[in-house]
Amino acid sequence: MTRDMDLIREILLRLEGMRIEGEYNAVRVHDPVFAGLEADPEAIGYQLKLLINHGLIASRSKNHPAAGFIFEGLTWAGHDFLDAVRSDDIWKRTKAAAQKVGGWSVDALVETAKAIVKQELGKLISGG
Numbered sequence: 350m351t352r353d354m355d356l357i358r359e360i361l362l363r364l365e366g367m368r369i370e371g372e373y374n375a376v377r378v379h380d381p382v383f384a385g386l387e388a389d390p391e392a393i394g395y396q397l398k399l400l401i402n403h404g405l406i407a408s409r410s411k412n413h414p415a416a417g418f419i420f421e422g423l424t425w426a427g428h429d430f431l432d433a434v435r436s437d438d439i440w441k442r443t444k445a446a447a448q449k450v451g452g453w454s455v456d457a458l459v460e461t462a463k464a465i466v467k468q469e470l471g472k473l474i475s476g477g
Contacts, residue, residue: 350391350392350395352396352399353388353392353396354444354453354458355444356386356388356392356393356396357396357399357400358431358434358440359386360383360386360393360396360397360400361400361405361406361423361427361430361431362431362435363382363383363386364376364382364406364420364423365423365427365428365431366382367382367420369420369421369422372421373409373419373420373421373422374419374420375417375418375419375420376417376418376419376420377416377417378390378393378394378397394416397418400427401418403426403455404424404426404427405423405424405426405427405430405455406420406422406423406424406427407420407421407422407423407424407427408420408421409421429459430455430458430459433458433459433462433463433466434458434459434462439462439465439466439469440462442465443458443461443462443465444458446461446465447461
């Protein structure tokens with residue numbers, strides 16, 4: 350199975366919007382939060398495992414998130430990733446830049462998105 354950055358972004362956006370009851374939520378790939386994703390439960394579970402292992406999602410369960418996991422929230426790095434790629438326009442431009450060089454990592458995507466955001470802020474500040 351491959352890493353799907355579009356699916357990862359969408360999963361994080363949906364999890365960020367979840368209300369956590371108490372300290373955590375028990376989450377399963379069949380829960381309504383994932384309804385409408387264009388991916389099968391196995392693919393969603395795999396991306397969740399990657400997100401947990403990479404430290405973008407805080408969870409007490411790390412082995413089989415497709416079967417369910419304890420979701421404690423996004424980590425600082427998870428929020429940073431989302432803040433960098435939240436805008437659909439920035440996300441499209443970030444992916445286009447990454448595709449031109451032939452590959453990406455989460456860190457490279459975040460840095461690319463931040464550079465695009467800084468460029469856009471520079472235009473706003475300078476009035477251009």
